[in-house]
Amino acid sequence: MTAPRYTPLVESLPSTVPFVGPETQERARGRPFRARLGANESLFGPSPRAAAAMTLAASEVWMYGDPEMHELRGAIAAHHGVAPDQVMVGEGIDGLLGLLVRLIVAPGDAVVTSDGAYPTFAFHVTGFGGTLHKVPYRGDHEDPEALVARAREVGAKILYLANPDNPMGSHHPAAAIRAMIDNLPEGTLLALDEAYVELAPDGTAPHIDPEDPRVIRFRTFSKGYGLAGLRVGYAIGARSLIAAFDKVRNHFGVGRIAQAGALAAITDQDWLVQVRTQVALSRDEIGRIARSCGLAPLPSATNFVTIDCGRDGAHARAILRALADRDIFVRMPFVAPHDRCIRVSCGQPEDLAALAEALPEALSAAG
Numbered sequence: 001m002t003a004p005r006y007t008p009l010v011e012s013l014p015s016t017v018p019f020v021g022p023e024t025q026e027r028a029r030g031r032p033f034r035a036r037l038g039a040n041e042s043l044f045g046p047s048p049r050a051a052a053a054m055t056l057a058a059s060e061v062w063m064y065g066d067p068e069m070h071e072l073r074g075a076i077a078a079h080h081g082v083a084p085d086q087v088m089v090g091e092g093i094d095g096l097l098g099l100l101v102r103l104i105v106a107p108g109d110a111v112v113t114s115d116g117a118y119p120t121f122a123f124h125v126t127g128f129g130g131t132l133h134k135v136p137y138r139g140d141h142e143d144p145e146a147l148v149a150r151a152r153e154v155g156a157k158i159l160y161l162a163n164p165d166n167p168m169g170s171h172h173p174a175a176a177i178r179a180m181i182d183n184l185p186e187g188t189l190l191a192l193d194e195a196y197v198e199l200a201p202d203g204t205a206p207h208i209d210p211e212d213p214r215v216i217r218f219r220t221f222s223k224g225y226g227l228a229g230l231r232v233g234y235a236i237g238a239r240s241l242i243a244a245f246d247k248v249r250n251h252f253g254v255g256r257i258a259q260a261g262a263l264a265a266i267t268d269q270d271w272l273v274q275v276r277t278q279v280a281l282s283r284d285e286i287g288r289i290a291r292s293c294g295l296a297p298l299p300s301a302t303n304f305v306t307i308d309c310g311r312d313g314a315h316a317r318a319i320l321r322a323l324a325d326r327d328i329f330v331r332m333p334f335v336a337p338h339d340r341c342i343r344v345s346c347g348q349p350e351d352l353a354a355l356a357e358a359l360p361e362a363l364s365a366a367g
Helices: 008-012 022-029 048-058 070-080 092-104 119-127 144-154 174-182 239-247 256-266 269-292 313-325 349-366
Strands: 087-090 110-114 131-135 158-162 189-193 215-220 233-236 304-308 341-345
Touching: 048 256, 048 269, 070 087, 070 233, 070 256, 087 092, 087 239, 092 119, 092 158, 092 189, 092 215, 092 233, 092 239, 110 119, 110 144, 119 131, 131 144, 144 158, 144 174, 174 189, 269 304, 269 349, 313 341, 313 349
Parallel strands: 110 131, 110 158, 158 189, 189 215
Antiparallel strands: 087 233, 215 233, 304 341
């Protein structure tokens, strides 16, 4: 008997995942968290209309979802003023990024991203054999000019940028993104991750012609729409690129309940307005809690606040562990100097009250 014959690429990869889920931590701890403030989910929940649509769809779940996602793609297209064939829906932005890399990146191809940016994109690039070239942040912001320069230097096939940014919560205005696009080198595709843009200040998202072959932009139902558990995201891009996804995607990957929930969510923009208000209030309260403990909250354009703990990564990790000991789940950036921070998701008043109680104790325990 022999073991499976893995490819040399797979043999070379470590057995790692970008994130350890809170459920994994709860099993290891033997008890649940009382405040789940680390995964940037929307603790304000989905639109009641989305919940009702999913309940109704549950009785029809014996059927596969529409593999063309016709109604959902049409609603997304109408919301953004584009054509349905300029929209692709998939299993969250993470799933769509994996498909994009599979379409574009062959072993050895150059890909540019920021050092410390959203790790799942790098996970996909490594998994398909691409060569990552990382650019440092400029302060607490990704550096569009340096990213473009590196893409030109290495002949990158994809340049990845999140705006707003995870894990720092910072953002660039639309004009900066527009300038970045105009300066892209020939043959480089900008993968613009806008997961948090519904929660960002007005003027963050630039107008981009969907037929511009230099850009594909990504949105999700996991953040502002409160549907993280469904795993639904979408891409907007040129028809030829969107059509190419059909060559590699799982055509039944977005199920019937997920399609129904996302369709109802995007047509209930009043709910999103309420969520934006709640997120803004929560950001203010997290900032107040941080400042009351002598910490510095960073400006945020997302549904989380990154908090500068004032020292180094070892100190921030000690705070993170001490918060977990007090049943508060938060996360932190991975890469120095940003690992001086912890990152706290927006939440309900009771979640933030638990944070306010635990944080001074955690700081004392961390020393």
